[in-house]
Amino acid sequence: MNIAIVGVGLIGGSIGIRLKETDFCDRIIGVEKNESNQKKALQLGLVDEFLPLDEALKQCKIIVLTIPVDAIMAVLPGILDKLTDQVVIDMGSTKTNILQLIADHPNRGRYVAAHPMAGTEYSGPEAAVAGLFKGKVMVYVEAFKSDEDAFELADALTDQLEMKSSFMNADEHDMHTAYVSHISHLTSFALALTVLEKEKSQGRIFELAGSGFQSTVRLAKSSPDMWTPIFKQNRTNVLEVLEEHIHQLQNLYNKLEKEDYEGLHRLIKKSNKIKRIIK
Amino acid sequence: MNIAIVGVGLIGGSIGIRLKETDFCDRIIGVEKNESNQKKALQLGLVDEFLPLDEALKQCKIIVLTIPVDAIMAVLPGILDKLTDQVVIDMGSTKTNILQLIADHPNRGRYVAAHPMAGTEYSGPEAAVAGLFKGKVMVYVEAFKSDEDAFELADALTDQLEMKSSFMNADEHDMHTAYVSHISHLTSFALALTVLEKEKSQGRIFELAGSGFQSTVRLAKSSPDMWTPIFKQNRTNVLEVLEEHIHQLQNLYNKLEKEDYEGLHRLIKKSNKIKRIIK
Numbered sequence: 067m068n069i070a071i072v073g074v075g076l077i078g079g080s081i082g083i084r085l086k087e088t089d090f091c092d093r094i095i096g097v098e099k100n101e102s103n104q105k106k107a108l109q110l111g112l113v114d115e116f117l118p119l120d121e122a123l124k125q126c127k128i129i130v131l132t133i134p135v136d137a138i139m140a141v142l143p144g145i146l147d148k149l150t151d152q153v154v155i156d157m158g159s160t161k162t163n164i165l166q167l168i169a170d171h172p173n174r175g176r177y178v179a180a181h182p183m184a185g186t187e188y189s190g191p192e193a194a195v196a197g198l199f200k201g202k203v204m205v206y207v208e209a210f211k212s213d214e215d216a217f218e219l220a221d222a223l224t225d226q227l228e229m230k231s232s233f234m235n236a237d238e239h240d241m242h243t244a245y246v247s248h249i250s251h252l253t254s255f256a257l258a259l260t261v262l263e264k265e266k267s268q269g270r271i272f273e274l275a276g277s278g279f280q281s282t283v284r285l286a287k288s289s290p291d292m293w294t295p296i297f298k299q300n301r302t303n304v305l306e307v308l309e310e311h312i313h314q315l316q317n318l319y320n321k322l323e324k325e326d327y328e329g330l331h332r333l334i335k336k337s338n339k340i341k342r343i344i345k
Numbered sequence: 346m347n348i349a350i351v352g353v354g355l356i357g358g359s360i361g362i363r364l365k366e367t368d369f370c371d372r373i374i375g376v377e378k379n380e381s382n383q384k385k386a387l388q389l390g391l392v393d394e395f396l397p398l399d400e401a402l403k404q405c406k407i408i409v410l411t412i413p414v415d416a417i418m419a420v421l422p423g424i425l426d427k428l429t430d431q432v433v434i435d436m437g438s439t440k441t442n443i444l445q446l447i448a449d450h451p452n453r454g455r456y457v458a459a460h461p462m463a464g465t466e467y468s469g470p471e472a473a474v475a476g477l478f479k480g481k482v483m484v485y486v487e488a489f490k491s492d493e494d495a496f497e498l499a500d501a502l503t504d505q506l507e508m509k510s511s512f513m514n515a516d517e518h519d520m521h522t523a524y525v526s527h528i529s530h531l532t533s534f535a536l537a538l539t540v541l542e543k544e545k546s547q548g549r550i551f552e553l554a555g556s557g558f559q560s561t562v563r564l565a566k567s568s569p570d571m572w573t574p575i576f577k578q579n580r581t582n583v584l585e586v587l588e589e590h591i592h593q594l595q596n597l598y599n600k601l602e603k604e605d606y607e608g609l610h611r612l613i614k615k616s617n618k619i620k621r622i623i624k
Contacts, residue, residue, distance in 0.1 A: 203553065249539065253532050253561055253594070274482065286617065305602060311535060319587050322584060337541070
């Protein structure tokens with residue numbers, strides 16, 4: 067069995083690296099428009115060869131889409147048109163729009179919507195790492211709409227990646243990712259912009275930056291090509307959580323501005339409840 | 346030579362652990378109101394014994410203040426009143442108000458204002474760790490106002506902690522820490538509050554939380570007893586940076602709200618310049 071990885075960057079490349087450690091498939095075929103990324107991916111041994119999409123579809127049983135979500139929207143219907151017994155799995159970070167787009171496609175059953183809750187702030191083939199997925203969660207969205215055998219094949223791939231699995235509907239998925247992933251990126255982007263702006267007049271401002279700052283700002287290294295489409299596809303949820311987050315910041319601002327230190331202390335103490343959730 | 350550590354929590358306890366590895370001082374004397382923390386600190390071997398402050402002042406050459414900044418404001422003048430040839434070093438995260446408070450004290454020269462750019466989101470004696478300071482920066486503020494021998498003794502302690510040193514004036518220090526430390530805590534507190542609020546109606550929302558979320562929210566575990574006084578003492582700078590940060594978030598919000606995806610992409614790309622600064 068051959069597998070096609072469409073988009074050999076952080077996610078696609080890391081799948082390639084991991085599958086090469088297993089005997090899950092015979093050949094790993096990359097599909098990638100960017101020639102420089104093709105070269106890098108071959109040098110790094112992320113895939114065995116590159117082929118045009120149509121050729122890859124003919125030769126592969128599994129097609130994995132690891133491209134930005136707007137690119138998934140653009141290519142998925144055309145891929146479904148051409149499928150016979152293959153399965154196509156998208157690994158995008160938003161699901162509602164994608165699922166609506168192909169809801170009535172005659173080959174809907176050959177499609178599995180999945181979202182690996184794994185990643186780093188880096189992108190491109192050089193960012194691919196072995197073990198990126200190990201122990202992480204693969205979220206399946208509307209899995210019940212996939213053909214039994216298509217889902218089983220996707221889940222076999224998830225097993226090879228050493229991931230756990232979880233099931234959600236599309237609305238729930240997109241709202242939850244807005245709250246626990248997309249907003250984190252927006253706060254990092256905004257924090258980076260805030261401090262970079264101040265640096266212009268202050269020069270040495272980053273000398274004192276420690277691990278706390280690094281931790282809150284590191285996601286600001288994330289790719290705009292990947293994230294702009296995510297915010298676009300998940301616009302309603304992202305606007306909701308962003309509005310709520312600005313409200314919380316404004317609340318902290320007001321407490322400090324009015325010198326209501328008891329109120330400020332109370333809010334910080336309330337936020338400490340996050341200890342219950344994160345290690 | 347004996348050293349007194351006033352406040353044996355994360356910072357004070359970590360100094361104690363490190364100094365025990367060296368022959369820098371004969372005895373490490375803790376000063377701590379909280380009896381439960383005294384017991385823990387002794388069990389963990391962070392200090393040799395606990396004494397009341399006045400007794401510790403008599404027996405020690407160096408007095409290190411590792412208590413919240415409002416507590417430093419409360420005790421520092423009284424400590425300076427009683428000093429002869431000892432040196433008192435405060436390790437607080439804000440400096441302007443503290444330095445103003447004791448600017449005209451006859452024993453001003455015996456005081457060294459220092460800020461170790463090291464820490465974690467944990468607090469209390471259990472949070473103390475060996476090597477917390479290694480390779481980090483100790484910022485001295487208005488060091489030129491300390492007596493030569495007092496500064497040399499403080500700097501010898503910094504050497505024992507295996508830290509590098511840096512010099513700043515108080516305004517610069519407080520503004521820079523607002524931008525690269527205090528704001529990071531505020532964004533984490535607000536992010537935790539945002540998601541904890543949503544959890545009430547959504548339940549499973551944290552299931553999808555990955556390393557990105559953890560990274561941006563981990564500072565929300567920080568102690569309100571430590572951070573409320575920091576925001577109080579650095580109120581003007583913190584309000585400035587918070588206002589600017591809210592403005593940047595609002596800007597991202599507006600771009601998304603108006604579906605100006607080119608503008609959003611441009612802002613994210615601009616924020617990527619943080620790569621230049623952080624690893």
